[in-house]
Amino acid sequence: MVDGDRRSRVLGLLIGSGDNPLCASRLCEVCAQVTGMSGAGIMLMSGDVPRGSLCTTDKVSDLIEQLQFLLGEGPCVDAYHQDWPVLEPDLANPQSSRWPAFAGQAAEAGVRAVFGFPLQVGSVRLGALNLYRDRPGPLTDDQHADALVLSDLVAQSVLVLQATAQPGALAAELEEGADLHFTVHQASGMVSVQLGVSVGQALIRLRAYAFSNGIPLSEVAESVITRTLRFAATGDGSYN
Amino acid sequence: MHIDELRLQCLSRHLTKWDLRSFGLVHALSEVTAAMPQLFDVDGAGILLADEEHVLRHVASTDASAKALESLQESVGRGPCVQSLVQDMVVATPDVLEDPRWPELGQLFAENGIRSILGAPVHLVGAPLGSLNVYKSTVHEWDESDHRALAAFETLVERLITASLALERSEAVATQLQEALRARIEIERSVGIVMALEDLDAVDAFQRVRRMARSARKPIREIASDIIKYKKIAY
Incomplete structure (x- = not known):
């Protein structure tokens, strides 16, 4: 053709x-x-x-x-x-x-x-x-x-x-x-405040958390936004 | 000047496959002019295009003579190529030294190895935009086949320009999309920062960012990148 x-x-x-x-x-x-x-x-x-x-x-x-x-x-x-x-x-x-x-x-x-x-x-x-x-x-x-x-x-x-x-x-x-992952970016913003790091680094932490726990990134982000998951400056993240 | 139809077709096919993205319009036009003396019995060729102020500018030429042919007309503002654009018609000069229309140019052309000239207008969406020219170093009566050959090349040049402009417009929208995507994401990130700092939900935090933009009279994306940079709420 x-x-x-x-x-x-x-x-x-x-x-x-x-x-x-x-x-x-x-x-x-x-x-x-x-x-x-x-x-x-x-x-x-x-x-x-x-x-x-x-x-x-x-x-x-x-x-x-x-x-x-x-x-x-x-x-x-x-x-x-x-x-x-x-x-x-x-x-x-x-x-x-x-x-x-x-x-x-x-x-x-x-x-x-x-x-x-x-x-x-x-x-x-x-x-x-x-x-x-x-x-x-x-x-x-x-x-x-x-x-x-x-x-x-x-x-x-x-x-x-x-x-x-x-x-x-x-x-x-x-x-x-389109699915532009808005919640993931909101969560990055929140985590950057929680950890005192840049939003880019916060996104890496979110990704690492999702990957190592086998949870979809969108679910991790949702937990951060609804305040069921909070990242602390000491650890990789912990549930309240 | 007898056009080699088959070779022109080959060139045309080659050109449509060309990646204008990496070559750029000027490069593409230079390649077209470079091909002309190989296909026609002419000594050189060149292209003039009108800029945004409708002044003809030299864009491409095969050699020093072709360049002189264009720059002489560019500086005097008159000549066969200029006239072909202004009157939107093919202009032929069999002998520059005998042409009464440009007495001041004849000698200058001849000194630069140009004796006969054929110029045709180049169109963009129907309106003349520039001029495509060929010259010979000898006196030459331009015949019907010469006119046809030049017209064939003119079509090719017009296609290249149209394609290049369409691409430019698309690229502008594409770039704008990239920037909008980036801005949109920055805004969401700043909303997240405000959510954490002020203990707000996403909707209220977004309203907050928007209010900041309004009271600071700045675009929301600027406010967003300030929030990301300083991690605090000014304004």
């Missing part, structure tokens, strides 16, 4: 019909559908770190995004930094152990193959698209070509959504549709 046909077919799916206009949640569905994957997620990044998830198709995709936000490693993070597709056709038996913490947990959740594609507009990088499948195996040439077209169109679509925003503000569609 020539690239132009591929593009217009995907565009048709993204734009949808009149009563079903372009929206953040459908971006992921179309990505999974077109490439024939088990699921897809779109990660927004800025300043070199994951900022949040624009959409995910299912629980497993959501976990893939959450783990990368928690651990700072994974296919999207690499795709973003390397500015190139990152392909792991067999996550349970990877050729190289590039994501020691991510791979184990993702595989446990049923991810057998995972692929990251950078989202880029000109020289500005926006994040990455992740695709996963519940059985191992590489992408076919067609799937790979579709994913490239999709990541380009997804990046453009994100801009279409953002173009309506006031300068300096996020568009409502992105603000409401």
Whole structure:
């Protein structure tokens, strides 16, 4: 299939019909559908770190995004930094152990193959698209070509959504549709006061606590905000 | 000047695959002009584009003569390329020494190795924006095939400029999105700090930050980064 046909077919799916206009949640569905994957997620990044998830198709995709936000490693993070597709056709038996913490947990959740594609507009990088499948195996040439077209169109679509925003503000569609981990950042602010450290360091402490206790970062953040968990300057954190 | 259709098609295909992001428009235009003497029987080529004050500026040229062709017109504000832009038409000069329209330029052109000139307007969304020029060091009657060849290149240049501008606009929104994301996160972090300092819940802490911004007459993101920096509540 020539690239132009591929593009217009995907565009048709993204734009949808009149009563079903372009929206953040459908971006992921179309990505999974077109490439024939088990699921897809779109990660927004800025300043070199994951900022949040624009959409995910299912629980497993959501976990893939959450783990990368928690651990700072994974296919999207690499795709973003390397500015190139990152392909792991067999996550349970990877050729190289590039994501020691991510791979184990993702595989446990049923991810057998995972692929990251950078989202880029000109020289500005926006994040990455992740695709996963519940059985191992590489992408076919067609799937790979579709994913490239999709990541380009997804990046453009994100801009279409953002173009309506006031300068300096996020568009409502992105603000409401995306999971930008606001509670985690609020908790970082609180912990930075509790520990007398920078918010960046506080976020690291929160992540470490979540990881070592096997609790989702969002739950740890919720406990901090509701004051059931308080970090003390002496320890790693303790429940009141 | 007979255009090599097949080679132009190849060049055109090569150009659409080009990554304007890393090359930049000026670089792309330089590559186009550099290709022209290889495809046509001309000695050099150049591009002038109007800047925001509608003054023609030299953008790309193949050699010193082509550069002189442009800079001479740039300084005098007249000449075949300037006229092709102003009148939005192809302007041909078979012999610069015999052209009555630019008597002051003829000798200067000739001294710089330019004897015949063909200039065509470059358009952006239908309006003339600049001029694409070729020259020969000998007297030359520009014929129909010369005009067609130049027009083909003009189309290519226009496509490059349009693509580059669209990219620039998208990049501006993308950069704005990055900044908005960063600001949004800073605000949440400052809300968390206020929650801990003042023992407030998230909603009240956010109201508090917003009030601070209002009374200080500063954008909320500035207040947020002050709170993060100093970990205290001024204002």
